[in-house]
Amino acid sequence: MQTALSVKNLTKKFNAFTAVDNISFDVEEGKFFSILGPSGCGKTTLLRMIAGFYTQTDGRIEFRGQDMTNFAPNKRPVNLVFQSLALFPMMNVFENIAFGLRRRGEKSVDITRKVNDLLERVGLPDSGKKQVNQLSGGQKQRIAIARCLVLEPTVLLLDEPLGALDAKLREHMKVELKKLQLQVGTTFVYITHDQSEAMVMSDQVAVMNAGHFEQVGTPQELYHHPSSSFVAQFVGSNNKFHVALRKDDHGIFTARYANGKDFSVLPTPEISEGEAWDLFVRPEAMVINPAETAAGYNVMHVEVKAILFDGGNSRLLVCPEGSTDELVVALPQTKQFDHIKANDSIRIGWDPSKSVCYKRADWKLYDEE
């Protein structure tokens, strides 16, 4: 498989601040690659360097094996869909899409054919004559993408293009965008702080934090086998326990929680004895009132503080006995747990193979946007 985009040791410094720190990655032809990170992690800087708007402090950028590190944005085989979409209000839809082709000096017969062809493909065949402000949010989105796709770029960059849409439309556009990418087969590099967007659409996701990649992998890998405390917490929701790890005489690790309870932990190469460890258990890995027979489960008593009803995504907010931590437990809507009320005392348990343990990392919880 050919490599569409190859970034090698890319670094960007703004005076003393390092926004992008020695990042390398390859994106294969036709893949949907996402860069997921909290705001201020340097993902937009990285994207702007790939597009050519920022000059890197160090490193190289290659498109299909050709070094284009020092090319101007208008000379790169890459197009960017802006967060604000940046459709030209002084032109109608047709002229917006034709813009790039006209700059290339293509024949007007070809331009008309290509633009109409693309309008057809994004499902807006008769909108050529419309003004930009006559379009709905979702339609603008599609025109902004069509405007780039008509140039047949090697890589299409997308800078949080769904950010401005309302929740319902965003859900819809996620699926649309994935379908469009499969249909046109262009390599997409998608930037977002929304882990759900990244997981739903991507073939590969890079989790970015403080200027570097924490982990690159498929959404499943990130979710089930996070490689760091940051990824475990940033991708999907997760419960975090501050624990101290102890190894017994048989070499089996136990994690001692604040309330004095011990949980068994599966040994992995990374873990060792020590005080400052974080144990992560996903809400859906926690079982409410597990059967006494469930062998090897870590079980503890908790008090229900609130029921967070959200249809299929409903959860319980609980507090372990002897602790002030708050945990979130998935609440399956199977009528089985309908008897649970606030202030009830219940048992929860999880299979130790579904928990992961990391050295406590000192990164700031990002501000919710």
Next chain:
Amino acid sequence: MTKSNRKTVNAGFVLFFLPVFLWLFLLVVLPHLELLRLSFSGSGRAGDTGFTLKNYAAFFKEPIYWLTFVRTAMYSILVTFLVIAIALPVAFYITKLARVKTVGFLMVMLMVPFWVSELIRVYGWIILLRESGVLNKLFVSLGLFKEPIELLYNDATMIMGLVYTSMLFMIVPVIGVMEDLDDSLIEAAYDLGAGRLAIWRTIIIPHCMPGIVSGGIIVFMLVLGSYLTPNLMGGKNSLWFTEQIYNQIILYFNWNQGAAFGFLLLVLSSLIIWVLLKLTRQSLKEVVK
């Protein structure tokens, strides 16, 4: 309740607009009505009274009059386009490139010359450019000129003076519209393969068109009706149409002819603006919005 409310509103409205109405009526409408009457009547000498069109006919019969007007209009259009050409990059620098801290300073630098009266500014130019002026002395002492050259009293100097005088009236409205221009539009155009020139032609200028047009109208009218700069900086051959009006009224005491010229200036310049708006497909409604 509602009725009395409406009455107070009306009283406030009248109170507020009365000075405006009076000012417009007494100082603009009334004198113009009188001038209009004068322009259609004879000079009163030797029984030459009553309604006549000869004042207007004189403009078209005497080539010196209408040629002066054509010259004035052409130069005014030229000055307007020169001002646009200079104001666009200046406004772009101030709104998009300059740092926030320097923007205020740059704006003050633009305004300061306009705190001084036009007369003083023109004399400033004269001191700089005349045969015994600063520039000549400098160039002669540097050996660039063998002997002082008269830099004043030609069309080029006059145009430069007019451009300088009217620059601010273009930059301010253009800055106003350029501030609204989303930077990402420029970046998007760049990303889609546009070069510098194409970005200006397809994105920046179309976006700034309302500001350019309103600035253009102001500059064109100001230049067309200016008297001091062309009179003091232009040469003997650079006759401006306003000087014709001045000559008729002050030198020949022919108020009737002067009034006719004044109205011709008003009508013809409005006509030129109308044609230019049509040519650039701009509507006055959009511009004043």
